[in-house]
Amino acid sequence: MTMTRLRDVRLIPLVSGPLIGALAVTETRLDDYFGASATATWIWGALLGAGMVVAAWYPLAGTVIAAACLPIPVVVFGAPGVGGAAMIGLIGVVAWVAWREPPRRSLIASGAAALSFVSASIAGGQSWWELFFIPAILLPGWCMGLLARRSGERAAKLAELAAALDAEREANAQAAVAQERTRIAREVHDAVAHSVSVMTLQLGGLRRLLDGRPAEQEIVAGLERLGRQTVEEMRGLVGILRERVDGERPAPVPSLARVGELISDVRAAGLKVTLDSPAEPPRLPPVLDLTAYRVLQEALTNVLRHAGEVPTAVTIGYTEQALTLEVRNEPGRAAHDRAEQAVRRGGHGLVGMRERLTMVQGSLYAEAEPDGGFAVRARFPIPRTW
Structure with a gap:
């Protein structure tokens, strides 16, 4: 596996989900806080990790699964409450859903997760302080995810701007080529073709001055014909250049x-x-x-x-x-x-x-x-x- 494969953001919940699930199972077995319910509540840890894995592809559904499993050890197995692994996992999945989903949807999912955590804690006999404490610790996670999402949106806008600038550069390059062809056509017509025409006229005058010298006249006549032919070819070249300029079309956008x-x-x-x-x-x-x-x-x-x-x-x-x-x-x-x-x-x-x-x-x-x-x-x- 190369470093580029490791850049897939879905690896975050895919790796952290099993780790948090294993941590939750280990916590229920080693912490005396769970008492007689420790053996049965491993199901809760597995569901917590599974919810985080599901969140890699479906952030809302994964958050709901991870949050819904929290009351299970308390309501079903009589556990005194949820552990620290659940708190870590819930903060992580709330940050993830805030990053991957629009703010309104992620806020609703985060609120549901907080409510599930509070319900499980109060059902386990803990104080009403949980009503304030749990939302307070989940809020920073949601805010971090939201900041990451907005950073990604800014990056996307910069990418759009870069694409627009790329297209504009190509358009400017095409315009520069068209302008250069126009300049070349003008130079060929005004300077080179004019000079060759003058030379051809002078050769015609020289040919007439060589009356009585047929060999020299034949040479000059050949040069005169070549000059006229060159002028015609230059005019044709100018016509081609100007035709391309006049019929120029914008370059199609790469797609x-x-x-x-x-x-x-x-x-x-x-x-x-x-x-x-x-x-x-x-x-x-x-x-x-x-x-x-x-x-x-x-x-x-x-x-x-x-x-x-x-x-x-x-x-x-x-x-x-x-x-x-x-x-x-x-x-x-x-x-x-x-x-x-x-x-x-x-x-x-x-x-x-x-x-x-x-x-x-x-x-x-x-x-x-x-x-x-x-x-x-x-x-x-x-x-x-x-």
């Missing part, structure tokens, strides 16, 4: 909907590429769509740069939760050890891809294969609100 064009371009460059992608890809958020296109483009460019014209497979997959990209090439000029060294050094291409994926909370896996090939796999989570 996976144009993945066929990208594959055709790299095939024309000599790369043997196969594409496995749905015939009708779903509509994606603009920032995610642009980022995925750029990552795929960079991955294919890296294959050409480091492996050469080798068979390469591109696989694009879609689910309701995420978009996945895979670019895998067979062994080429780059040997297995060189590929591993490139990964460890972190070339500019991989760094750029990781930076783009970070902006959309995605993950990147890039590693040399045992057979000497190389694989790049990227995952782009699709926002649930899209």
